[in-house]
Amino acid sequence: MQPFKYHVLACDQHKPDGVPCCAARGSAAVLEALRREIGAAGLNDTVQLTTTSSMGLCERGPNLVVYPDGTWYSGVTPADVPEIVREHFGGGRPVARLAATDEAAVKAEIQSNRAKYLASLKAREAAGVVPDELMDMIRGYQESRIMLTAVELDVFTAIASGATAAEEAKRCRTERRATELLLNALVALGVVQLQGETYRNSPLAARFLVANSPDDARTALRHNLSLWATWSSLTEAVREGHVALRAEMHERDDDWTVPFIAAMHRGAAARAPSVVAAVGAGSLKRMLDVGGGSGAYAIAFAQANPELKAVVLDLPTVLPITEGHIEEAGLSKRVTTLAGDLRTNDLGKSYDLIFLSSICHMLGPEGNRDLLARATRALAPGGRVVIQDFILEPDRTRPRQAVLFALNMLVGTEAGSTYTEEEYASWLTAAGLGAVRRIRLPGPADLMVGVRL
Numbered sequence: 001m002q003p004f005k006y007h008v009l010a011c012d013q014h015k016p017d018g019v020p021c022c023a024a025r026g027s028a029a030v031l032e033a034l035r036r037e038i039g040a041a042g043l044n045d046t047v048q049l050t051t052t053s054s055m056g057l058c059e060r061g062p063n064l065v066v067y068p069d070g071t072w073y074s075g076v077t078p079a080d081v082p083e084i085v086r087e088h089f090g091g092g093r094p095v096a097r098l099a100a101t102d103e104a105a106v107k108a109e110i111q112s113n114r115a116k117y118l119a120s121l122k123a124r125e126a127a128g129v130v131p132d133e134l135m136d137m138i139r140g141y142q143e144s145r146i147m148l149t150a151v152e153l154d155v156f157t158a159i160a161s162g163a164t165a166a167e168e169a170k171r172c173r174t175e176r177r178a179t180e181l182l183l184n185a186l187v188a189l190g191v192v193q194l195q196g197e198t199y200r201n202s203p204l205a206a207r208f209l210v211a212n213s214p215d216d217a218r219t220a221l222r223h224n225l226s227l228w229a230t231w232s233s234l235t236e237a238v239r240e241g242h243v244a245l246r247a248e249m250h251e252r253d254d255d256w257t258v259p260f261i262a263a264m265h266r267g268a269a270a271r272a273p274s275v276v277a278a279v280g281a282g283s284l285k286r287m288l289d290v291g292g293g294s295g296a297y298a299i300a301f302a303q304a305n306p307e308l309k310a311v312v313l314d315l316p317t318v319l320p321i322t323e324g325h326i327e328e329a330g331l332s333k334r335v336t337t338l339a340g341d342l343r344t345n346d347l348g349k350s351y352d353l354i355f356l357s358s359i360c361h362m363l364g365p366e367g368n369r370d371l372l373a374r375a376t377r378a379l380a381p382g383g384r385v386v387i388q389d390f391i392l393e394p395d396r397t398r399p400r401q402a403v404l405f406a407l408n409m410l411v412g413t414e415a416g417s418t419y420t421e422e423e424y425a426s427w428l429t430a431a432g433l434g435a436v437r438r439i440r441l442p443g444p445a446d447l448m449v450g451v452r453l
């Protein structure tokens with residue numbers, strides 16, 4: 001079977017520092033160039049590009065193997081890629097100057113490298129060296145903290161048009177030598193590039209981490225600075241079952257709230273179309289978006305149905321942000337806001353839809369039973385409660401994001417957690433709702449629906 005004319009296997013293996021590998025020798029830039037050039041040449045349907053781990057020629061990477069002809073290219077640079085794409089994939093002529101010709105020599109080199117590699121593994125094993133996968137988990141905070149500090153200092157904006165370490169330090173009002181260390185670490189992480197003495201953003205950093213870039217995510221990403229602080233109390237939380245000094249949501253200032261709602265908004269705006277499609281907006285007349293945050297979901301429902309009137313209930317500290325989004329969408333007449341406390345407020349009456357997105361994980365089981373009972377009372381006959389949240393598998397150890405999020409709630413809320421489908425179904429049923437079901441959506445969260453029959 002040969003669904004594509006060429007199948008290119010491109011090694012992108014990462015090995016520990018100091019061990020030769022394609023990643024250390026620049027495979028990421030080669031892959032980027034391959035994707036770009038193959039697309040630009042209109043060969044996406046001719047060439048299938050697959051990244052792989054080692055091909056056994058690590059000291060001479062980046063390596064590519066092209067099938068069906070079995071051409072082995074080694075030491076490929078981004079500058080070689082246009083020629084490979086044009087001549088080989090476009091013209092059927094492998095690039096002789098880069099291709100290996102001595103099959104026996106290649107095989108012998110791979111066998112010798114494999115023997116060396118296995119011997120080094122055996123030696124590490126015998127010496128009781130802590131394996132990389134364990135060390136990577138233990139030291140993961142380093143990469144995270146480097147990125148958080150760079151976002152906090154707005155380093156990527158300051159090098160948007162290129163800067164030396166001294167220029168960068170001046171722009172960020174930071175100490176020069178320390179700034180250079182940080183910039184060098186960002187180069188090592190692959191988000192900044194160094195040409196001569198000038199630091200520049202990688203395409204990824206330029207797209208997401210620079211002021212006024214089209215996908216500027218800095219405000220939303222700053223929420224992780226708040227989370228860094230709360231996660232630092234994990235040990236205490238596990239010992240005590242809760243965190244002693246935790247500010248309630250309504251006590252949190254703009255430094256906390258603005259990035260939090262921005263982070264929620266980015267996720268919500270991306271997911272809203274699939275949520276609206278799954279729930280259906282057509283028959284709705286009144287919806288209540290409980291803890292609606294930026295209002296992204298209420299806005300999306302109102303955009304899908306011009307008859308719909310939506311209310312977003314949230315904290316008074318959040319609603320000015322919500323109102324800004326509603327105004328921007330031109331929906332101030334049909335989407336209104338209501339300041340309140342979702343933990344205690346009567347939720348009103350006669351809604352066809354009460355939407356609870358990323359709310360139930362903030363509460364404990366008791367809080368959820370109570371909230372869903374109040375939500376049920378606020379429904380018109382035939383109305384629905386729709387919950388969107390992470391849903392745990394019954395053994396509570398999968399999916400990974402939902403499991404880790406339970407700890408995010410342990411350190412950030414009084415009683416919040418993540419829950420199983422069975423728990424949600426039992427709470428919805430206990431609240432008096434019927435036709436309870438789960439709707440699976442792409443991404444990390446699903447919907448749970450109950451109907452007031």
Ligand SMILES: C[S@@+](CC[C@H](N)C(=O)[O-])C[C@H]1O[C@@H](n2cnc3c(N)ncnc32)[C@H](O)[C@@H]1O
Nearest residue numbers: 249264268291292293314315340341342357358
């Ligand atoms: C995780 S966010 C979810 C936002 C939105 N539903 C979404 O999915 O994008 C939780 C929301 O609940 C709001 N919230 C938290 N505690 C609240 C309370 N006691 N009363 C009202 N709203 C609250 C927060 O301000 C925030 O907007």
